[in-house]
Amino acid sequence: MARAVVNVPAKVKRGEIFxxxxxxxxxxxxxxxxxxxxxxxxxxxxRQFVCTYNGVEIYRAxxxxxxxxxxxxxxxxxxxxxxxxxxxxxxDKGFSVTQSARISVV
Amino acid sequence: xxxxxxVEIPAGERRSGYEFMSRETRAMQDDDVTNPGMLWVLDGxxxxxxxxxxxxxxxxxxxxxxxxxxxxxxxxxxxxxxASGRPVNLEQRINACRTAxxxxxxxxxxxxxxxxxxxxxxxxxxxMPAAVAIDARTxxxxxxxxxxxxRRQGQLNLACAQCHDERWGKKLAGSAIPQxxxxxxxxxxxxWQSLGSLQRRLRNCMIGMRAEPYAYGAxxxxxxxxxxxxxxxxxxxxxPAVRP
Numbered sequence: 001m002a003r004a005v006v007n008v009p010a011k012v013k014r015g016e017i018f019x020x021x022x023x024x025x026x027x028x029x030x031x032x033x034x035x036x037x038x039x040x041x042x043x044x045x046x047r048q049f050v051c052t053y054n055g056v057e058i059y060r061a062x063x064x065x066x067x068x069x070x071x072x073x074x075x076x077x078x079x080x081x082x083x084x085x086x087x088x089x090x091x092d093k094g095f096s097v098t099q100s101a102r103i104s105v106v
Numbered sequence: 107x108x109x110x111x112x113v114e115i116p117a118g119e120r121r122s123g124y125e126f127m128s129r130e131t132r133a134m135q136d137d138d139v140t141n142p143g144m145l146w147v148l149d150g151x152x153x154x155x156x157x158x159x160x161x162x163x164x165x166x167x168x169x170x171x172x173x174x175x176x177x178x179x180x181x182x183x184x185x186x187x188x189a190s191g192r193p194v195n196l197e198q199r200i201n202a203c204r205t206a207x208x209x210x211x212x213x214x215x216x217x218x219x220x221x222x223x224x225x226x227x228x229x230x231x232x233x234m235p236a237a238v239a240i241d242a243r244t245x246x247x248x249x250x251x252x253x254x255x256x257r258r259q260g261q262l263n264l265a266c267a268q269c270h271d272e273r274w275g276k277k278l279a280g281s282a283i284p285q286x287x288x289x290x291x292x293x294x295x296x297x298w299q300s301l302g303s304l305q306r307r308l309r310n311c312m313i314g315m316r317a318e319p320y321a322y323g324a325x326x327x328x329x330x331x332x333x334x335x336x337x338x339x340x341x342x343x344x345x346p347a348v349r350p
């Protein structure tokens with residue numbers, strides 16, 4: 001299974017902005033490349049990224065063929081309460097990976 | 107044109123490829139969360155603990171915790187191997203262990219598993235100085251590697267030393283020419299969109315000078331690796347590094 005990393009600071013003050021860094025293992029095959037015999041290599045990319053904070057969606061992204069392999073997405077949100085940041089990547093060929101991280105708000 | 111002489115870069119002027127990179131690429135390497143090479147390290151750690159081969163033995167069954175047992179191992183390779191009677195690099199050492207102790211099939215060069223295992227092992231030497239042992243046994247191989255480094259080859263009739271000893275810091279078609287210190291391998295190259303071994307990089311360079319590259323695992327490559335690691339002696343290892 002593909003590896004995924006979700007990183008948040010261990011502790012954040014309530015109301016403070018903090019950064020979420022996510023990294024996932026994926027070849028992001030564009031569908032435009034050909035083999036040496038001229039056959040098209042079928043597209044195999046991540047199509048969608050969704051991040052939730054205690055079940056509430058806080059960030060969503062659509063991914064396209066021009067995005068690099070092993071996409072790294074970082075974004076920020078405001079600390080409201082302790083809980084779980086969960087990221088889900090879904091894509092071609094039934095690709096689906098979920099990874100979460102705990103955040104404690106003080 | 108100046109002839110490649112193999113005059114070494116003085117210790118005080120040695121620079122890792124890291125120092126020729128952009129701020130953004132450096133930041134990517136500096137943080138393990140953003141360094142894609144760490145994805146291979148995670149895979150390597152799983153492989154380290156997985157029982158394999160007809161001996162049904164994991165790396166961890168003999169070597170225990172890699173954080174202790176593999177510390178400094180990558181910094182010493184290529185190293186002398188009594189069984190084959192010549193220096194071997196880290197990938198060959200891993201495969202020798204696989205075939206002899208685990209009784210498993212050797213992993214192919216540049217295969218995902220071999221890159222993952224070598225990245226995991228190399229990580230344990232992060233920050234340690236490159237320190238290959240040059241003695242009566244390994245010296246001839248180091249010298250053979252140096253001969254390859256300073257020998258003109260390929261249709262462009264270039265020697266490695268002409269760029270990496272004599273013209274480092276200048277530009278080759280917009281890219282900085284680094285000093286060719288192999289301290290970050292296996293490393294994640296943005297151009298490859300993947301982790302790759304030092305030999306993959308050496309093959310790139312040889313194709314660039316329109317020479318016929320040696321096969322993966324060729325003794326000439328291991329000699330060259332040995333020379334390059336000796337040339338970078340004392341420089342801290344940074345695997346898995348990120349390069350443009």
